[in-house]
Amino acid sequence: MSSASYLTDVAYPHHFQTQATSNWLAFVATALGRAVPDISRAYRSCELGCGQGYGAVINAAANPNGHFVAVDINPRHIAHGRALAAAAGVANIEFIEANFRDFAESCAHDTFDFVISHGVYSWVSPAVQGEMRQAVAQLLKPGGLAYLGYMSQPGLFFLGPLQQLLRRHVQGATGSLEQRVSAALNLLQGMASARVGFFAEHPQASIYLQSLASRHVHYVAHELFNEHWSSINSGELIEQMSELACDFIGSATALENIDEVSVPGNVLALLNQLPGVAERELFKDLARNQSDRCDLFQKRGVAALTTGQHRQALWQQCVTRLPGAPLAGPIEFDTRIGPVQGPAGLFGPLLKALADYPQTFASLAGLPALGGQTGAISPALQMLAWAGHVHPLLPGELDVERCQALNRVISERALKGETYQWLAAPTLGSAVAASPLQMLLARVLLDYPQLRGKLLKQTVLASARQLDIHATEVGLDAELEAFERQVLPVWQQLGVV
Ligand SMILES: C[S@@+](CC[C@H](N)C(=O)[O-])C[C@H]1O[C@@H](n2cnc3c(N)ncnc32)[C@H](O)[C@@H]1O
Known part of the structure; x- marks a missing residue:
């Protein structure tokens, strides 16, 4: 093919x-x-x-x-x-x-x-x-x-039979892609609501169909209407x-x-x-x-690390907290196999140390509260990173200026309707997620980094008017207050704005 x-x-x-x-x-x-x-x-x-x-x-x-x-x-x-x-x-x-x-x-x-x-x-x-x-x-x-x-496999085993009918219905229908995709989804949702046959046996199929309703039609098209999905x-x-x-x-x-x-x-x-x-x-x-x-x-071609080399490599890792990370343990991880508890004795000292500054593995291993738990630090950091609470810092060169130039372009285009939802984070070698309001804040703060409080609010509202974006004052004070307290200090540390 x-x-x-x-x-x-x-x-x-x-x-x-x-x-x-x-x-x-x-x-x-x-x-x-x-x-x-x-x-x-x-x-x-x-x-x-x-x-x-x-x-x-x-x-x-x-x-x-x-x-x-x-x-x-x-x-x-x-x-x-x-x-x-x-x-x-x-x-x-x-x-x-x-x-x-x-x-x-x-x-x-x-x-x-x-x-x-x-x-x-x-x-x-x-x-x-x-x-x-x-x-x-x-x-x-x-x-x-x-x-x-x-x-x-096997979590999406139910998708094959749904996809067969969806694809045929879209191919046979007339109208725009949006109309044909939504007609095909409605057809199957009708069956799911009636809880007939396959849908009665496999409730995950109905949940999956519901989740598609909120996705962009082009995402659904790529996801389900390609000839070869498997x-x-x-x-x-x-x-x-x-x-x-x-x-x-x-x-x-x-x-x-x-x-x-x-x-x-x-x-x-x-x-x-x-x-x-x-x-x-x-x-x-x-x-x-x-x-x-x-x-x-x-x-193949490079040997795995020896125990000593592994310890040395871990020792050099350095992680930083991300917006919204908890400041203390214990912590519950919401995993595919259900909630998993992260004990206070391990996660408490880690989160406390990370609250103010990035930490190297070596400095975390030196914390008295983590005495005797050095072997648990790497798995704990991997779990915190997986949960989106911490991220490794980028070793080597950074280009903060280039990232901020890109973030200007991204936030401006996002405000004009492009579906961008991430901003570059130079100290991470990665990106952070940004809501539409945060895109607007990023755009303003990239030009006026010192703005805070009332002035920030006034400038955000003025920029929204200028860009012809609907921005309501309802709830804005609380959102801005939360942003300034929880997100902005971390964004600044990461070089996002
Ligand atoms: C579902 S999109 C994923 C895009 C991106 N990696 C992401 O996760 O957002 C799959 C991409 O693979 C590209 N693609 C599919 N078959 C290809 C091929 N044989 N050669 C090059 N690109 C291909 C498509 O054009 C499409 O952009």
Whole structure:
């Protein structure tokens, strides 16, 4: 099947994947005991299927040591990415309009430290999946890391039958794409409300349909109306990658690397009897009813860290808190297998130390309150990072000015209706989420960083009028007060504004 069978007549909405940045991947793979590419020096990263390139441009601005190559088959996507990079003067990125096979054929072997691909592998034909695996294996340097984010079995087993009818209905109907998609969803929602047959047996199908109602129609179109959508068998993928000298090393979803908190306790003993990586991952998929995975692979050729090297690498990690992080323990993690308790004796001192300043692993290990718990610090930091409470700081060079130039462009376009929801965060090598009001605040604060209180409110309202945005004063004081107290100090520390 040709690559062109992928939907190209509607643009995919803008996303940013925090778990696919080079800094995050290095942080997680280090915790897993792997020798990772050194991102404090020059490195190269490639994204297969970059969509409109919004995430790729943020990555490039926030990671000045990286050179980024973003590949997509859709000319509209590539044009958007190029225009965004040009508007913000982001120069360490190339956009390439090509299919994966042609792109890989045009590249030398072993040229990238990172190859990432999110939301592509489950949506293309088996032939293109093979091209993607070949491209990853060919492009990665020995020791390089690959990230593959995809829909997995068995959590979405119910989607196949729904998709068959949805697709046929959209193909057969007339009207705009929006009209045809919503007619097809209404058809199935009618069946779900009537709780007939399949829907009576599989309530998850109705919940899933409801969740689609609030999504952008282009997202739904890419998600469900591509010819080749399928949920992937992780064991098979792990074996196929292994044959290409790329070993599965864990998940970029940091929590999933810690069996004690991501696999139900009453089957851990069964899991621990299984020797093979592929078999263990399939077991975990069943135990968690997994529906999506963010797999990490490493190209063979570099030895895993020794115990001493691992300790040394962890010792150098430095993390900072994110907006909204709790200031004290205990803490409850809302996981796929239910609530998991983070004990006060471990998480309390960590959160307290992080409340004011970023902390290195070494300084956390030196806290008297954590005496005797050094071995628990790395898993705890991975859990806090997974929950969005902390993030690794970017080692090496930062480009605050470039990120803020990009944030000007992003916030301005978001206010004019573009569906951007993230701002570059230079100290993280990543991005932070921003609501529409926060986009407006970012736009104002990038020009007037000192504004606070009444003056900030007046300027925000004046800017909203100028930009013809509907902004209501109702509740605004409380929202601004919360923003100034909880979010702004962290944004400033991160270099967002
Ligand atoms: C669902 S979108 C995901 C975009 C982005 N990675 C994200 O997560 O927001 C899949 C992307 O893969 C691209 N794509 C699909 N098949 C391709 C192929 N054979 N070669 C290059 N790009 C392809 C599509 O054009 C689309 O932009």
